[in-house]
Amino acid sequence: MVFSLIPVEVGQRGTVREFPGFNSQEDAAKLRKAMKGLGTDEDAIIEVLARRTIAQRQQIKADFKTAYGRDLISDLKSEISGNFEQVVLGLMMTPVLYDVHELKKAIKGAGTDEGCLIEILASRSNAEIRQIVTAYKKEYGKSLEDDICGDTSAMFQRVLVSLATGNRDEGNAVDEQRAKQDAQVLYEAGEKQWGTDEVAFLSVLCVRNPVHLRRGKPFTS
Structure with missing residues (x-):
């Protein structure tokens, strides 16, 4: 099956390494041949696109336009469909x-x-x-943000909006005392009481760096 040819590593980005001896013009020609005439050579399309990096695929796209005066994405859309189309178009995106x-x-x-x-x-x-x-x-x-607010509500909406600001601490530093204090704040705001203190959760979970969040334990257990 064609999908078995696609290298997949779950939970990672950019796992495809640069193809040795890469020639974007030759790849563009292979893709044109795969889509020209009756039928579509899906194996050839995957053989090229699934084994190239994002940057290499973008170069192929540019050379395809130069060589044939055609848009590679439009040609792919007209030749393939269904789940295969979604996979291939996903490969062509940054x-x-x-x-x-x-x-x-x-x-x-x-x-x-x-x-x-x-x-x-x-x-x-x-x-x-x-x-x-x-x-x-x-x-x-x-x-x-507008789309998030139009489709979500309550605490979940506020968490998403906060994350979408792109202002989270990205360091690796951990203040042990603050980590314990934050853990206690979360405990006091949630598990210890009826309902939750949403502001307290937002101020910790959407701002602190991941290393910091993994370190804290509440004073009260």
């Missing part, structure tokens, strides 16, 4: 644009893919978050 499309997909339609929203917004760097926010507005003409 990481930021891919995140933008995944966020939009998680928000639009019936229901919200909360796991996808958290996975992206909680795992990207501040610089990546800011790039995502800018690209989202350019792609859809609406801010990411």
Whole structure:
């Protein structure tokens, strides 16, 4: 099956290494041949795109346009469909644009893919978050924050909006005393009482760096 040819490493980004002897013009020609005439050589498309880095795929796209006066993305869309199309088009996106499309997909339609929203917004760097926010507005003409607020509510909405500011501490420093204090704050704001103190949760979970969050233990157990 074609999908078995696609190298996948779950939970990582940029795992494909540069293809040795890379020649973007030859790759562009292979893709053109795979889509020309009757039928589509899906194996050839994957053989090229799945084994090139993001930067190499972008160069192939540019050389395809130069050599044939055609847009590679448009040609791919016209030749393939279904899940295969989604995979291939995902390969052709930059990481930021891919995140933008995944966020939009998680928000639009019936229901919200909360796991996808958290996975992206909680795992990207501040610089990546800011790039995502800018690209989202350019792609859809609406801010990411507005879409988040229009599709989520209560504490979850506030967490997402806070993460989308891209202002989280990215250092590795841990203040042991503060870590214990933060853990105690979370305990007092949640487990120890009925209901939760949402501001307390936001001030800790969406601001502190991950190393700091893993270190704290409450004074009271």
